[in-house]
Structures are given as structure tokens and as C-alpha cells.
Amino acid sequence: MDDDAAISIRGLVKRYGERPAVDGLDLDIRRGEIFALLGPNGAGKTTTVEICEGHRDRDGGEVRVLGVDPAVGGRAWKAGIGIVLQSGAGDSALSCLELLGAQAAYYADPRDPAEVLELVGLGDKAGARGRTLSGGQRRRLDVALGIVGRPAMLFLDEPTTGFDPEARRRFWELIRSLRDLGTTILLTTHYLDEAEALADRVGVITRGRLVEVAVPAELGGRGRAPAVVRWSEDGRRRSADTATPTAFVLDLAARLGGEVPELSVARPTLEDVYLTMIAEPAAEEVPA
Numbered sequence: 001m002d003d004d005a006a007i008s009i010r011g012l013v014k015r016y017g018e019r020p021a022v023d024g025l026d027l028d029i030r031r032g033e034i035f036a037l038l039g040p041n042g043a044g045k046t047t048t049v050e051i052c053e054g055h056r057d058r059d060g061g062e063v064r065v066l067g068v069d070p071a072v073g074g075r076a077w078k079a080g081i082g083i084v085l086q087s088g089a090g091d092s093a094l095s096c097l098e099l100l101g102a103q104a105a106y107y108a109d110p111r112d113p114a115e116v117l118e119l120v121g122l123g124d125k126a127g128a129r130g131r132t133l134s135g136g137q138r139r140r141l142d143v144a145l146g147i148v149g150r151p152a153m154l155f156l157d158e159p160t161t162g163f164d165p166e167a168r169r170r171f172w173e174l175i176r177s178l179r180d181l182g183t184t185i186l187l188t189t190h191y192l193d194e195a196e197a198l199a200d201r202v203g204v205i206t207r208g209r210l211v212e213v214a215v216p217a218e219l220g221g222r223g224r225a226p227a228v229v230r231w232s233e234d235g236r237r238r239s240a241d242t243a244t245p246t247a248f249v250l251d252l253a254a255r256l257g258g259e260v261p262e263l264s265v266a267r268p269t270l271e272d273v274y275l276t277m278i279a280e281p282a283a284e285e286v287p288a
């Protein structure tokens, strides 16, 4: 186990009946990083995260979150953890400020509720009841509730589902600012652009096992993958794979005598490599 890590997991196993949902998972999350857990539906992400939160028991393996086994984490440990679930307290009849005040009262050193509302972009909604908020505003209220206790470790489960594009960008800024304040963040998301924009490292989980951990730019050998150069020549679209796109484009420009029409240079996106990673094991399992 890595005692300096915010989260350290070795050989985690969780079964529902005979079927393992988590099947020998190892993972270390460093203090102060944003880590995104990616994987298809049913891969075991929520199960893993809920075990880390102390909300689910396990059948095997070792887990430490902020140095403590979540299965026996007491009040002080719980105060260090912030959780933003997929559906939160948005239905409440209390106002946003009342909700946050009630939540803050559980903690020894909470953030100021009014400041937290400003931070999540709900400063003008202090007096509004939870149930009058839009879907995206409710998610931001959920985040406000998750961070008012000043957690060292924040769990975010698909936080931007239902956000409009501008709200997502603003939310990403918020998450980065929390990281800059020293918060460790474990995020699950199905949005690959979100993982790319936010995560210091990503982990891909399929069938209850971690297949790879990498910085987003390196996942699945992405950093070493050939680039695809596309352009137009003699009225036709052309393309070429190349490991040296700069030299290729210089040659092309020289040959075409200047600006290359409709030029683009692309590397595989995070989504491209992710889809390849999760597709391969499935193909092997197809019965002969």
C-alpha cells in the first residue's frame, strides 16, 4: 500500500452473487490530483467509488482513503470526504443557503455557505428553493453541498450530466480551482472531453479490472500514434499516416508551392483510443 496516496487500493474484490463486479483492482490516486475513472456501463466504477466512500462493503482486498480503511472510517475521516452523488438534494423545500448552512453545521471547519454558492455560480440563488432550480443548477448545488465541509478528498460521480456547454466550462474551472486549493478529486465520467480537459491522470476500468492508468495525452499509446495529415490536391481529398507530420507538411507545402488547401493534422483523440481499449477484450470473449 502507498501510505502517501490519497487513495490506495490493492486486489479489491466485490461480488454480487457469484458475479464479480470488481475483480482484483489495484489503484493509487495521488494527493492533490484530479483522477478520472473511465469505463463502460457496468464496468465497476460506481462500486469501486462507493467502497472508497465507505458506502459499500467489499469481499476482498485492501483499501485506504486518506490513510484510513473506509470500512472503519469514523467521524473525523468522514469529515475529510466530500461526495457528490448522481442525484442529490435538489428536491428540498429549503432554500439553497439554508441547505448549505444545514450541511455546514456537520463540520468543524466548514466553508462559508454564501461563498460556496458564489463559487459554484449560484450566488443569485441563495433564497431559491432547491426544487425551483434547473437541472444544471441542481448539479451545482450538489457540488456546493459536497465541498462546503472543505473536504481533502472529493468524489464526483458524473458531475456534468445535463449541463449546457457554458455551464460545463464554468464547472471545469471550479473543479480546477478546488484542485489548486489542494483538494484531491476522483471523478467518474462518460465524457471523454471532460476527462481530457480536467484530469491529471485517467484510469480505464473494464469488467472490474483496471486496464491502464496514464496522463490523457499518453493513454493507449496515443502520444506515440502516427498523425493523419489530410489535404486537397487536384480536386481530391488526400490523407497520409506519418510519424513526422511537420516534415511531411513542409514537403507538401514545397511540392504544392505554398498554402496547402484544406490542410489538417490529427492524432487519435482520447475517445478513439478509449473505444479501442474497451472494444478489444469484448472481441476475445465472443464464443467460437
Ligand SMILES: Nc1ncnc2c1ncn2[C@@H]1O[C@H](COP(=O)(O)OP(=O)(O)OP(=O)(O)O)[C@@H](O)[C@H]1O
Binding pocket: 016, 021, 039, 040, 041, 042, 043, 044, 045, 046, 047, 048
Ligand atoms: N446492488 C447491486 N446488486 C447487484 N448487482 C449490482 C449492484 N450494484 C451494481 N451491480 C452490478 O455490478 C456491476 C458493476 O456496476 P457499477 O454500478 O459499479 O458499474 P459502473 O461502471 O458504475 O456503471 P455505469 O457507468 O453504468 O454507472 C454491474 O454489472 C451491475 O449490474
